[in-house]
Amino acid sequence: xxxxxxxxxxxxxxxxxxxxxxxxxxxxxxxxxxxxxxxxxxxxxxxxxxxxxxxxxxxxxxxxxxxxxxxxxxxxxxxxxxxxxxxxxxxxxxxxxxxxxxxxxxxxxxxxxxxxxxxxxxxxxxxxxxxxxxxxxxxxxxxxxxxxxxxxxxxxxxxxxxxxxxxxxxxxxxxxxxxxxxxxxxxxxxxxxxxxxxxxxxxxxxxxxxxxxxxxxxxxxxxxxxxxxxxxxxxxxxxxxxxxxxxxxxxxxxxxxxxxxxxxxxxxxxxxxxxxxxxxxxxxxxxxxxxxxxxxxxxxxxxxxxxxxxxxxxxxxxxxxxxxxxxxxxxxxxxxxxxxxxxxxxxxxxxxxxx
Amino acid sequence: xxxxxxxxxxxxxxxxxxxxxxxxxxxxxxxxxxxxxxxxxxxxxxxxxxxxxxxxxxxxxxxxxxxxxxxxxxxxxxxxxxxxxxxxxxxxxxxxxxxxxxxxxxxxxxxxxxxxxxxxxxxxxxxxxxxxxxxxxxxxxxxxxxxxxxxxxxxxxxxxxxxxxxxxxxxxxxxxxxxxxxxxxxxxxxxxxxxxxxxxxxxxxxxxxxxxxxxxxxxxxxxxxxxxxxxxxxxxxxxxxxxxxxxxxxxxxxxxxxxxxxxxxxxxxxxxxxxxxxxxxxxxxxxxxxxxxxxxxxxxxxxxxxxxxxxxxxxxxxxxxxxxx
Numbered sequence: 104x105x106x107x108x109x110x111x112x113x114x115x116x117x118x119x120x121x122x123x124x125x126x127x128x129x130x131x132x133x134x135x136x137x138x139x140x141x142x143x144x145x146x147x148x149x150x151x152x153x154x155x156x157x158x159x160x161x162x163x164x165x166x167x168x169x170x171x172x173x174x175x176x177x178x179x180x181x182x183x184x185x186x187x188x189x190x191x192x193x194x195x196x197x198x199x200x201x202x203x204x205x206x207x208x209x210x211x212x213x214x215x216x217x218x219x220x221x222x223x224x225x226x227x228x229x230x231x232x233x234x235x236x237x238x239x240x241x242x243x244x245x246x247x248x249x250x251x252x253x254x255x256x257x258x259x260x261x262x263x264x265x266x267x268x269x270x271x272x273x274x275x276x277x278x279x280x281x282x283x284x285x286x287x288x289x290x291x292x293x294x295x296x297x298x299x300x301x302x303x304x305x306x307x308x309x310x311x312x313x314x315x316x317x318x319x320x321x322x323x324x325x326x327x328x329x330x331x332x333x334x335x336x337x338x339x340x341x342x343x344x345x346x347x348x349x350x351x352x353x354x355x356x357x358x359x360x361x362x363x364x365x366x367x368x369x370x371x372x373x374x375x376x377x378x379x380x381x382x383x384x385x386x387x388x389x390x391x392x393x394x395x396x397x398x399x400x401x402x403x404x405x406x407x408x409x410x411x412x413x414x415x416x417x418x419x420x421x422x423x424x425x426x427x428x429x430x431x432x433x434x435x436x437x438x439x440x441x442x443x444x445x446x447x448x449x450x451x452x453x454x455x456x457x458x
Numbered sequence: 459x460x461x462x463x464x465x466x467x468x469x470x471x472x473x474x475x476x477x478x479x480x481x482x483x484x485x486x487x488x489x490x491x492x493x494x495x496x497x498x499x500x501x502x503x504x505x506x507x508x509x510x511x512x513x514x515x516x517x518x519x520x521x522x523x524x525x526x527x528x529x530x531x532x533x534x535x536x537x538x539x540x541x542x543x544x545x546x547x548x549x550x551x552x553x554x555x556x557x558x559x560x561x562x563x564x565x566x567x568x569x570x571x572x573x574x575x576x577x578x579x580x581x582x583x584x585x586x587x588x589x590x591x592x593x594x595x596x597x598x599x600x601x602x603x604x605x606x607x608x609x610x611x612x613x614x615x616x617x618x619x620x621x622x623x624x625x626x627x628x629x630x631x632x633x634x635x636x637x638x639x640x641x642x643x644x645x646x647x648x649x650x651x652x653x654x655x656x657x658x659x660x661x662x663x664x665x666x667x668x669x670x671x672x673x674x675x676x677x678x679x680x681x682x683x684x685x686x687x688x689x690x691x692x693x694x695x696x697x698x699x700x701x702x703x704x705x706x707x708x709x710x711x712x713x714x715x716x717x718x719x720x721x722x723x724x725x726x727x728x729x730x731x732x733x734x735x736x737x738x739x740x741x742x743x744x745x746x747x748x749x750x751x752x753x754x755x756x757x758x759x760x761x762x763x764x765x766x767x768x769x770x771x772x773x774x775x776x777x778x779x780x781x782x783x
Contacts, residue, residue: 113761115597154512196509
């Protein structure tokens with residue numbers, strides 16, 4: 104028999120009670136100043152009791168629930184011994200907590216391991232799969248809107264845009280997306296691809312170029328990004344990181360967002376290194392297909408590698424230029440053809456360079 | 459305070475508040491939660507959340523008796539699915555507008571999206587209060603929420619519009635009015651809550667906090683936060699049988715400094731895994747510094763609530779990041 108308090112579910116007043124653990128029920132004999140009573144608690148109607156400490160609490164029955172609270176030592180143990188297989192004492196949370204410090208450390212570390220595996224391999228693989236199932240027409244529509252928004256507040260050089268479009272149509276290009284090029288006035292030496300086939304070239308990078316093969320290489324590189332859907336993949340990837348973190352951290356949206364923000368940029372940088380080198384290859388292939396001097400790709404890189412501070416901005420988002428040049432040169436060695444002059448391309452190039 | 463009690467005599471327990479949870483215990487719960495949530499691709503989330511709340515409530519004590527959270531994963535799962543459904547529709551509208559070339563359609567879709575989100579907030583607060591209070595009990599006595607959705611919309615939109623018109627100045631009154639509406643409709647058995655904080659006092663707390671934080675190069679920021687927390691706690695009254703008691707927080711700036719810096723270090727050095735300790739430390743700092751001043755008698759609460767079944771918007775509030783309780 105144990106001593107505790109009984110609450111009848113109608114008032115918050117604790118009534119002193121004697122609790123007896125019988126084989127198939129619990130008897131609660133309570134008394135107040137002017138009343139006494141006995142409750143018979145059927146084991147199947149007792150609610151799950153978890154997270155007990157010095158105070159063991161049992162709740163019973165339908166709304167409003169009755170309950171007992173027992174501080175007396177030995178009650179918890181007696182309960183567990185008497186009703187070993189009872190449903191109300193079963194809890195995987197409590198069983199895990201009983202594994203103690205070792206359980207916590209092992210559990211924590213394996214969870215960390217699982218998270219790392221998901222983060223490094225799981226999410227990128229999944230994102231790649233999802234992105235490749237993203238319909239081409241959607242990507243095009245999304246890109247169209249993004250491109251339109253990006254072009255707001257930019258000055259488009261329409262003469263150069265037309266010349267660049269001419270240059271592009273003279274090139275043999277393989278792409279699932281119709282390629283649309285725009286030249287904007289911007290001092291930053293840069294060019295980028297928007298999903299769905301939109302390529303934006305700053306006029307500063309055109310001014311720096313000396314050979315039209317560099318331009319062909321640049322276009323090939325950007326078309327490579329478009330064709331391999333790098334932006335869409337990066338987007339699904341960071342979305343998946345966000346989702347993974349919210350799953351892991353539950354409602355800690357704030358902290359999770361901060362962690363994921365930093366972690367995924369680091370990881371995306373890695374991603375863009377492989378993406379960049381794949382696109383470099385695509386650029387080189389375009390030169391080869393059009394029988395243009397493959398050196399164009401190297402000249403493009405070297406131009407980016409010069410000491411002008413403006414170039415740094417472009418390089419910083421790209422992997423180490425020397426490594427890229429080395430890789431391109433190793434691919435060039437495998438090519439075996441004689442570059443042929445292309446009058447159409449050169450004519451368009453002259454128009455582009457004419458000021 | 460010494461309590462003398464013999465079995466036969468009934469003693470009035472002192473209404474102290476305390477939080478007894480331990481980071482390591484909560485951590486062991488969170489590990490199980492995370493594993494199950496990952497394995498079920500997130501579907502376990504409502505059950506995980508229920509378990510988390512059950513632990514935190516179980517370790518929060520008033521007059522040496524713990525609170526209990528009766529919400530279940532199943533109830534919250536239904537709310538979770540409904541919430542996701544509504545969000546999916548709204549995001550669909552937004553995306554449709556984004557993809558559409560026509561500016562009129564675009565504008566209409568964006569407007570619909572923002573109005574939709576805005577209209578959901580009062581609904582989410584209302585649903586959450588009804589659900590949370592109905593699922594909270596102490597010594598078997600349930601809490602309850604008597605506010606109506608209509609009043610919640612009125613308070614919310616009046617406050618929202620006036621805040622815009624006054625360039626944000628009204629937002630302090632908006633804040634206190636919302637608390638008045640929410641707490642004024644919260645029942646604890648036959649006891650009622652009231653919030654008596656005034657917008658002008660809140661404005662003063664902010665002005666003082668803002669300028670002193672600037673002057674002290676941010677150091678006062680901890681005291682500023684402490685003042686805000688204490689403002690929100692100290693203005694809560696409990697009415698029981700016609701007598702008023704008041705919550706009183708003795709949290710100091712120094713304690714808040716220790717809490718905030720400690721929490722930050724824990725998060726940074728455990729890569730977020732130590733979040734359980736952040737929760738228990740924060741709960742302990744709030745509750746162990748809080749007491750009820752007055753004649754509140756924890757033994758004299760009577761059950762007044764009916765059984766209540768509805769969990770529609772519990773997780774809606776969660777998704778919108780509204781944390782009230």
